[in-house]
Amino acid sequence: MVLIELLKKELEIISRAKSTVSIRMGFLFEGESKFLKDKFKNLLKKGIEINILAAEYCYIDDKKIDVLAEFEDCGVNILKADIPFVKLIIRDGIEMIHIFF
Numbered sequence: 001m002v003l004i005e006l007l008k009k010e011l012e013i014i015s016r017a018k019s020t021v022s023i024r025m026g027f028l029f030e031g032e033s034k035f036l037k038d039k040f041k042n043l044l045k046k047g048i049e050i051n052i053l054a055a056e057y058c059y060i061d062d063k064k065i066d067v068l069a070e071f072e073d074c075g076v077n078i079l080k081a082d083i084p085f086v087k088l089i090i091r092d093g094i095e096m097i098h099i100f101f
Contacts, residue, residue: 003029006099013091014039017048022090025054025067026083027101033070040074050076055083 007029014021014036021043040050054067071078086100 007032007035009097010087010089010099011035011039013089013095013097014043016095017043017091019092020049020051020090021092023050023052023054024081024083024086024088025052026087027055027058027085028060028065028067028070030060033065037071037074040071040076044075052076052078053081053083054078056080058085 010032021040043050052071054071056066056068058065058067068078068080084100086098088096088098090096
């Protein structure tokens, strides 16, 4: 239940973007990439810039997920970085959410 609420909050913050979304992504929740990619495609159509620094991979239910590959086809700017299991989302430089495990 908590994971669903966190994902809803992430999408809510991203939805309010007017110019930029910056994400430092060290992990993904199960199914999260699909929701994010759908949201990103809509934002990119509006001219909103999306920048992601992401860990190369993460694990979901003991399955290794290639984080960079998950987002390479949706038009966002994504770079590999050595990021621990934390996530930081900043919208327009004025609102953020920081999640860590």
